[in-house]
Structures are given as C-alpha cells and as structure tokens.
Amino acid sequence: MEAKSSEVSTPFLSSRDKHHFIDGKWRPSVSGESIETFNPATGQVLATLARGRKEDVDLAVSAARRAFEGPWSRFTPHQRYMLMLKVADVLEANFEELATLESLDMGAPFSRTKAMKNGVLQTVKYFAAQALNYTGTTIPNSLPGNYTTLTLKAPIGVVGSIIPWNGPMISMWWTMGGTLATGCTTVIKTAEDASLTALRTAELLMDAGVPPGVVNIVTGYGAEAGAALASHMDVDRIAFTGSTATGREIIKASASNMKRVQVELGGKSPDIIFADADLEKAVPGAAMGVYHNTGQICSAGTRVFVQRSIQEEFVARMVEFTKKIKVGDPFDPATQLGPVVSKKQMERVLDYMTIGSDEGARLVAGGNRLGGGLSEGYFVEPTVFNQVTNDMRIAREEIFGPVASVIPFDTVDEALALANDTIYGLGGAVWTSNVATMLKSIHGLKAGKLWVNCYGLADPAVGFSGFKQSGYGVKGGRDHIESFLYEKSVCINGD
Ligand code: NAI
Ligand code: MG
Numbered sequence: 488m489e490a491k492s493s494e495v496s497t498p499f500l501s502s503r504d505k506h507h508f509i510d511g512k513w514r515p516s517v518s519g520e521s522i523e524t525f526n527p528a529t530g531q532v533l534a535t536l537a538r539g540r541k542e543d544v545d546l547a548v549s550a551a552r553r554a555f556e557g558p559w560s561r562f563t564p565h566q567r568y569m570l571m572l573k574v575a576d577v578l579e580a581n582f583e584e585l586a587t588l589e590s591l592d593m594g595a596p597f598s599r600t601k602a603m604k605n606g607v608l609q610t611v612k613y614f615a616a617q618a619l620n621y622t623g624t625t626i627p628n629s630l631p632g633n634y635t636t637l638t639l640k641a642p643i644g645v646v647g648s649i650i651p652w653n654g655p656m657i658s659m660w661w662t663m664g665g666t667l668a669t670g671c672t673t674v675i676k677t678a679e680d681a682s683l684t685a686l687r688t689a690e691l692l693m694d695a696g697v698p699p700g701v702v703n704i705v706t707g708y709g710a711e712a713g714a715a716l717a718s719h720m721d722v723d724r725i726a727f728t729g730s731t732a733t734g735r736e737i738i739k740a741s742a743s744n745m746k747r748v749q750v751e752l753g754g755k756s757p758d759i760i761f762a763d764a765d766l767e768k769a770v771p772g773a774a775m776g777v778y779h780n781t782g783q784i785c786s787a788g789t790r791v792f793v794q795r796s797i798q799e800e801f802v803a804r805m806v807e808f809t810k811k812i813k814v815g816d817p818f819d820p821a822t823q824l825g826p827v828v829s830k831k832q833m834e835r836v837l838d839y840m841t842i843g844s845d846e847g848a849r850l851v852a853g854g855n856r857l858g859g860g861l862s863e864g865y866f867v868e869p870t871v872f873n874q875v876t877n878d879m880r881i882a883r884e885e886i887f888g889p890v891a892s893v894i895p896f897d898t899v900d901e902a903l904a905l906a907n908d909t910i911y912g913l914g915g916a917v918w919t920s921n922v923a924t925m926l927k928s929i930h931g932l933k934a935g936k937l938w939v940n941c942y943g944l945a946d947p948a949v950g951f952s953g954f955k956q957s958g959y960g961v962k963g964g965r966d967h968i969e970s971f972l973y974e975k976s977v978c979i980n981g982d
Contacts, residue, residue: 491816492528492864495591497584499687506537507706508689510550511699517542522679522707527594527826528816528864536682539707541715544674547703548721551645551672554700559672564618570696571615571667575608577695578688582607585684589656590817593681594825594865595780597818600656606945607657613947614664617968621669626976633981640972642670643747644723647716649709649737650685651729652678652828653783653887659685661962662726663702664947669971674703674722676713678729680828682706709733718743724971727751728785730885731911731956749960749970751785751953753885754913757906758788758942759928761899762797764918768940770804774891776916776942778812778869781824782836782889785957786914788942790875790882792902795895802851802873802893809852809869809891815861826865827888833865836888840870843881848872848892877905885911899924903931912954916942 504521506513515521520538525531537543562570578585586600623638630636648662659675666673677685682704689704705712713733717725717740724747727737731752741748758773760766776788793801815822827833833856840854853870856862867888875882875892882892896902906915916938917928929937935952938944945951950964961967 492526492591492818493531495587495818497587499584499690500534500588500591500683505534505683505686505706507539507543507547508686508704509543509547510703511693514543514546516540516707517546524592524680524682525829526591527828530830530863530865533591534683536679536706539676539705539712541711543705543707544676544712544715544719547674547705548645548716548719550700550703551674552721554698555642555644555672558698559670559701562670567667567670568615568618571611571618574667574692574695574697575611575615577691578611579604579608581691585656585687588683588687589681590825592683593652593655593828594817595654596822596825598820598822603657607660610657610660610664610947614660614668617665618668621968621972623974628978630978635979635981637977637979639975639977641975643971643973644671645721646671646673646971647719647722647725647746648673648675649713649716649725649727649729650675650677652681653780655681656684656688658728659688665968665971667697667701668968671724671971672701674705674716676705676707676709676716679706679708714740717741720744722746724749726960731958734958747970749962750958751951751960751962752913752956752958754785754787754911754953754957755790755883755885755909756786756788756911756914756916756934757790757792757932758915759792759902759906759917760794760797760801761917761919761921761924762794763920763924765920765940766797766801766804769918770801770808772918772940772942774805774808774869777891778809778824778889779943781827781867783827783832783887784943786936786943788914788916789886789890789892790877790906791891791893792896792905793893794902795897798893798895802871805891805893806852806871809871812869814857814866814868824869824889826861827867828865830865832887833867836867836886836890839881839884839886839888839890843872843875843879843890843892846879846881848875848879848881853889877908883909899927903928907931907933910956913957914938914943
C-alpha cells in the first residue's frame with residue numbers, strides 16, 4: 488500500500504516540542520504561547536510551534552550579535568568555506584528527512600522535494616565558494632601628496648530573513664548562503680504555515696559545527712515576530728520573500744534604523760507563445776510554468792499570451808495536458824501536484840476561480856476543489872481560463888494557485904505591450920523559433936528574470952531580481968554576495 492501523508496512522520500517531528508532555535512538551543516516563547524501548523528494534505532495539526540513576539544526576536548538578535556562580534560568573527564574565509572562544505576555533507580546525509588518534513592508541512596510531492604537535493608546542495612556549495620571570492624580594490628587617486636586609496640569589504644552584521652512557505656528549504660538558503668559565506672549572522676522568521684524544515688536545518692547546522700548564535704530561528708506570526716524583526720534596531724539587513732503588500736510594510740519598518748533591504752515580492756509573469764514555437768515543448772512548458780508547486784511560485788507564468796492563429800490548437804493541447812495531471816497525496820509516488828499550503832490559500836484560489844468565470848473568461852479546465860479521498864485536504868484542480876483579457880482581475884492579481892489565464896494577441900508589439908501592462912516585473916518567457924522575435928522580446932520585456940523556450944529554471948550563480956512592484960535587490964550571483972557586505976573606502980597618507 489502507498490505511503491500517505493497521515494501515516495508519515497520523522498523522529499524530529501514526533502520527538503519534542505518545536506521551540507524557537509536561539510543561540511544553539513531550543514527555547515519556548517517568553518510568553519509561553521504557541522501556535523499550530525497544519526498538514527495541508529489532511530487538514531490535521533502537524534505540529535505545535537512557539538509563538539514568537541518582540542521579546543523572542545530580541546533574544547535571537549542578541550544571540551546573533553554576540554556570535555557576530557565573538558567566535559564567528561574569528562573564522563577565516565577558508566574556515567567558513569570548509570564549514571559550509573561540511574554543512575552540505577550533513578544536509579546530504581539527512582536529506583530524506585528534510586524532504587519529508589517539507590512535503591508534510593507545505594504539501595509538495597515527496598518525489599519533488601527529494602529531487603531538490605542537488606539544487607539545495609549546489610546552492611550551499613556555490614555560496615561556500617563565495618566565501619573565498621570577494622575582494623576590495625585599490626584605486627589610483629589624484630590627491631596632492633603620497634596617498635594610497637583602497638576599499639575594504641566588511642560583513643554587514645546581523646541579517647534578518649523572513650521566508651515564505653512555498654519553498655522554505657531553498658528559500659532559507661538563498662539568504663543563509665550569503666550570510667555564512669561573508670561572516671554575517673542571522674535570525675530567520677519562518678512562515679507560520681511551514682517552519683519545520685528550517686527548524687530541523689538549524690539543528691543540523693550545529694551538528695556540522697556552526698557556532699551557536701550564527702543561525703537562529705524564530706517561529707510565529709508575521710504581524711508579531713516578523714514585524715519585530717523588520718523594525719529591530721540591531722538588525723543590519725533584512726531579506727523578505729512574500730506578498731507585495733507585506734513587502735511594503737517591511738520596507739517601511741526598515742526605516743527604523745536604515746537597514747539594507749532585499750525584497751522579492753509578487754508577480755503576474757507573462758509567458759508568450761508565438762505561432763512559430765515548437766508546441767511539443769511549449770504546451771507542457773507553459774502549463775507547468777503555471778502549475779509547478781501547485782502554482783505557488785512567485786515567478787509563475789500565469790498570464791499565457793498565445794498568438795491568435797494558434798490559440799485554438801494551443802488551448803486544446805493545454806487542456807488535454809492539464810486534465811492528465813495527477814493531483815494527489817504528496818506521498819503517493821504518482822502525484823505531480825500536491826495540495827495548496829493552507830485553508831486560507833485554498834479559499835483564495837477557489838475565489839479567483841469564481842471571479843474568472845464572473846468576469847466572463849471561459850473556464851476550459853479545472854475550476855474546483857477536489858473531493859473523494861482528497862476532500863480533507865486543500866486540493867484544487869489545475870485550471871485554465873481561455874479568452875481572458877488583460878484587464879480582468881485574474882490577469883492582474885497574483886492568485887498563487889494553479890490557475891492559467893490564456894490571453895490572445897496578434898503581433899509581437901501587442902504581446903509586449905500587454906505583457907508589460909502590469910504592476911509587477913518578476914519573470915517572463917517567450918517561446919519562438921524566430922531569432923528576431925526572441926531578441927525583440929527579451930529587450931522589450933520589463934522583468935528581472937527571463938526565459939526563452941523554457942520556463943522557471945534557476946541557478947545560484949545567476950542573479951534573480953524583481954522589477955517594479957516585484958521588489959528589488961538580487962538573489963544569487965556576485966551582486967547578491969555584495970549585499971551582505973559594506974564597503975569602507977580608506978585613504979592612507981604615505982608620508
Ligand atoms: P505574506 O507576505 O504575508 O507572508 C510571507 C511571510 O511574511 C511569512 O513568513 C509571514 O509570517 C511574514 N509576514 C506577514 N506579515 C508580516 C509583517 N507585517 N511583517 C513582517 N513579516 C510579515 O504572504 P501570505 O499571507 O503567506 O500569502 C498571501 C499571498 O502572498 C499569496 O497568495 C501570494 O500571492 C503571496 N506570496 C508570495 C510569495 C513569493 O514567493 N513571492 C510567497 C508567499 C506568498
Ligand atoms: Mg504546514
């Protein structure tokens with residue numbers, strides 16, 4: 488018989504209370520309060536977490552500050568590099584457990600979370616290498632006299648990281664990698680809907696030899712623990728991934744002490760299919776560009792622009808592909824899409840399915856919550872709306888569920904104008920075999936991350952940055968590492 492979510496557990500999950508992880512130790516909330524987190528496949532309580540508030544964040548930030556000024560500051564770049572490689576080994580040895588926790592907590596298929604191993608390990612090792620790989624400069628100056636001018640790079644200090652629930656394991660590494668590589672320390676506020684992978688990872692970091700206080704985790708609600716971290720006077724940098732509305736609050740809170748900010752926010756990314764595209768690749772590519780992770784991806788290509796001459800054929804093939812997708816229990820090996828993360832998220836997605844029909848879009852696949860053996864969980868059908876116009880809410884607002892809006896166009900210029908007519912600028916893609924169309928599109932699209940004849944690929948060496956209301960600050964690549972450092976320019980009198 489197939490393993491099903493309700494029968495799966497791990498020693499970490501069953502062994503102890505899930506407190507905050509501060510200064511290398513498990514600590515209950517100062518207030519003694521806790522919150523519940525759910526398994527989205529069953530709707531049942533999965534674990535009880537500490538409810539963090541300002542006083543817990545204060546303890547975590549103090550621990551991070553002490554580690555930053557103390558033992559961690561004495562690690563050489565080579566020692567940090569070696570330690571991070573050790574961390575990668577420990578993660579590898581425990582990966583099945585981490586993947587299990589991730590799938591139980593946020594609902595992604597276990598086959599997929601297990602397959603994230605290479606991506607996570609490559610990310611950790613990429614950032615490990617960066618520990619050896621940043622430099623200041625010497626600069627020729629025109630000052631009168633004998634002066635040498637140079638720049639030094641120094642770690643910025645305590646990094647606050649507020650991570651979302653849609654991919655906590657990789658999300659945490661996108662800031663923890665740069666933190667460890669540059670000698671910073673961190674306080675991570677996990678999402679209330681999915682905190683377990685991060686908590687277990689923090690414990691594994693200790694096994695690898697990361698000193699206490701370098702990585703601290705505070706769980707709880709955004710408006711309590713998250714807001715306290717974003718406004719904290721002793722946090723030097725804040726990284727946030729989540730909704731544009733909350734991102735705006737983070738930016739406002741950052742003004743308290745002028746902390747540096749990196750925000751990766753919502754999106755409504757265009758995926759443009761030209762008539763000369765190879766539909767064998769474009770149909771599954773565009774469909775999974777929306778449905779991957781049950782649509783809970785910031786850069787999902789949810790506005791599918793299709794050239795009118797192929798609209799009928801494309802939609803027919805996309806519907807056929809969509810109807811074959813297996814939505815099911817994350818621990819069923821045949822499952823391609825699991826549930827959405829929470830009841831709240833499911834209701835949001837179902838609302839948009841109704842809104843699309845009310846707005847006059849034509850529902851051609853999906854549109855419902857799944858019943859039968861899945862009725863206890865938060866399962867929704869992958870959904871296609873055809874004949875959408877770019878002014879409909881389903882084309883303007885981030886749904887964060889497996890809902891595709893197909894919008895027809897005639898010319899390249901029209902496609903680009905429609906694609907750019909959005910408050911967001913996160914991702915975008917074009918499918919074409921024509922070089923001129925491809926070039927015009929990549930120059931014309933106003934978004935931070937573009938794909939051509941593919942969708943959604945990411946690599947830690949390749950920066951990922953939003954534009955417009957999708958946020959700012961780069962994740963990945965050299966500029967990302969620089970954002971954990973501040974520059975001192977030094978003028979030395981040689982006489
Ligand atoms: P959210 O943006 O409110 O939550 C993301 C994280 O921010 C969580 O850790 C949460 O605890 C924290 N947070 C919430 N309010 C905060 C505050 N005032 N100060 C500091 N931290 C705070 O998003 P939510 O409610 O989980 O999902 C709502 C929508 O946001 C989704 O439907 C989706 O459209 C979007 N979203 C986008 C993500 C992305 O990857 N860009 C990730 C998660 C959500
Ligand atoms: Mg959960």
